[in-house]
Amino acid sequence: MTAGFLYSLATSGLRLLDPETAHRLAIRALQAGLIPAGPPLPGNLATTVWGKRFPSPIGLAAGFDKDAEAMAPLLRSGAGFVEIGAVTPRPQPGNPRPRVFRLPEDAAVINRYGFNSAGHAVARDRMQAFRRYSMMGGGVVGVNLGMNKDETDPPAAYRAGVEQFAGVADFLTINVSSPNTPGLRDLQQEGLLAEIVAAAREALDRFDRAPPLLVKLSPDLSDAAVDTLVERLTSGGMVDGWIVSNTTIARPDTLKSRFASHVGGLSGQPVRQRSTELVARVYRASGGAPIIGAGGVDSGIAAYEKIRAGAALIQVYTALIYAGPMQLVRIGEQLSGCLSADGFASVRAAVGADHH
Numbered sequence: 467m468t469a470g471f472l473y474s475l476a477t478s479g480l481r482l483l484d485p486e487t488a489h490r491l492a493i494r495a496l497q498a499g500l501i502p503a504g505p506p507l508p509g510n511l512a513t514t515v516w517g518k519r520f521p522s523p524i525g526l527a528a529g530f531d532k533d534a535e536a537m538a539p540l541l542r543s544g545a546g547f548v549e550i551g552a553v554t555p556r557p558q559p560g561n562p563r564p565r566v567f568r569l570p571e572d573a574a575v576i577n578r579y580g581f582n583s584a585g586h587a588v589a590r591d592r593m594q595a596f597r598r599y600s601m602m603g604g605g606v607v608g609v610n611l612g613m614n615k616d617e618t619d620p621p622a623a624y625r626a627g628v629e630q631f632a633g634v635a636d637f638l639t640i641n642v643s644s645p646n647t648p649g650l651r652d653l654q655q656e657g658l659l660a661e662i663v664a665a666a667r668e669a670l671d672r673f674d675r676a677p678p679l680l681v682k683l684s685p686d687l688s689d690a691a692v693d694t695l696v697e698r699l700t701s702g703g704m705v706d707g708w709i710v711s712n713t714t715i716a717r718p719d720t721l722k723s724r725f726a727s728h729v730g731g732l733s734g735q736p737v738r739q740r741s742t743e744l745v746a747r748v749y750r751a752s753g754g755a756p757i758i759g760a761g762g763v764d765s766g767i768a769a770y771e772k773i774r775a776g777a778a779l780i781q782v783y784t785a786l787i788y789a790g791p792m793q794l795v796r797i798g799e800q801l802s803g804c805l806s807a808d809g810f811a812s813v814r815a816a817v818g819a820d821h822h
């Protein structure tokens with residue numbers, strides 16, 4: 467029996483379990499070294515963003531490795547980069563279970579984890595150990611910063627996140643777009659977000675080699691709100707890039723699954739188009755700032771469409787729930803083919819091609 471066969475047996479077995487149990491088991495399997503190392507990645511996938519080299523633009527989105535437990539095995543299995551978190555300043559349990567639902571008929575997931583987190587200190591210690599023991603830094607790892615449910619001073623929570631992680635993270639993401647912490651998404655209002663970003667930036671400026679600061683946006687923002695936010699935060703040089711997008715609270719009437727009306731953030735195919743539209747919007751409004759595109763990427767074509775719309779990098783989550791962590795490599799291989807077929811020598815050359 468080949469490792470590949472065992473692997474596909476294991477991933478189909480995981481789908482029979484409730485999604486949160488499958489999620490925990492997947493993390494354990496990665497930690498135990500049960501996920502095979504990825505094959506060599508096609509050379510045209512290597513790309514450089516913020517001066518950092520990515521072996522592939524296809525990374526793992528926030529919310530899978532929330533507590534920084536499996537960064538090294540994920541990178542070894544072929545993830546171009548990993549974003550850990552969301553991490554909250556203090557540990558908190560998140561919402562009661564069940565809090566993740568598969569919608570297979572819709573190639574989608576609804577989650578309302580609500581920032582279950584071991585807290586800053588635990589994740590920071592694990593990242594420090596990872597940096598110490600992995601050879602040559604070991605790959606690109608970003609940190610998704612959240613805040614506790616009972617937080618009364620949001621700018622202070624994000625400032626604390628920067629102070630804890632700026633020395634170990636390759637990028638930092640201000641996440642005010644998850645739908646499962648009451649009031650969090652209201653922080654995307656221009657004035658409030660500017661205050662949070664200013665607090666984070668001030669803390670960041672005290673580090674010698676400060677990592678780039680990103681803001682992750684909700685697909686439920688209006689186009690006008692996105693334009694205003696992006697123009698304002700780009701022009702002041704406050705933000706170095708954008709992640710587009712988080713999950714949606716919208717429920718398109720095309721959804722077929724019996725879980726469609728569950729409360730939480732919807733991800734996967736139903737957000738694919740809106741998130742690609744927003745990538746294009748943010749690309750234009752920011753004058754070509756680096757964007758990480760996320761939302762319904764389950765194939766090389768889906769990744770390529772976001773890159774052409776303006777994404778320099780891509781993140782995947784829901785497709786992994788259905789096809790396992792090796793899906794990142796498959797998406798990369800397909801993307802490599804798309805680039806070659808259209809005569810692009812590199813990912814970089816295709817970024818924003820639809821606008822030119």
Ligand SMILES: Cc1cc2nc3c(=O)[nH]c(=O)nc-3n(C[C@H](O)[C@H](O)[C@H](O)COP(=O)(O)O)c2cc1C
Pocket residue numbers: 527528529530532551552566575577579581610641644682711712713733734735737760761762763781782783784785
């Ligand atoms: C189970 C689950 C948990 C998530 N947790 C987080 C999180 O903690 N922080 C965050 O910014 N996004 C989180 N997300 C959103 C993803 O990072 C991603 O932006 C979104 O799911 C769209 O990508 P996809 O369609 O490939 O899943 C989560 C998504 C899922 C499915």
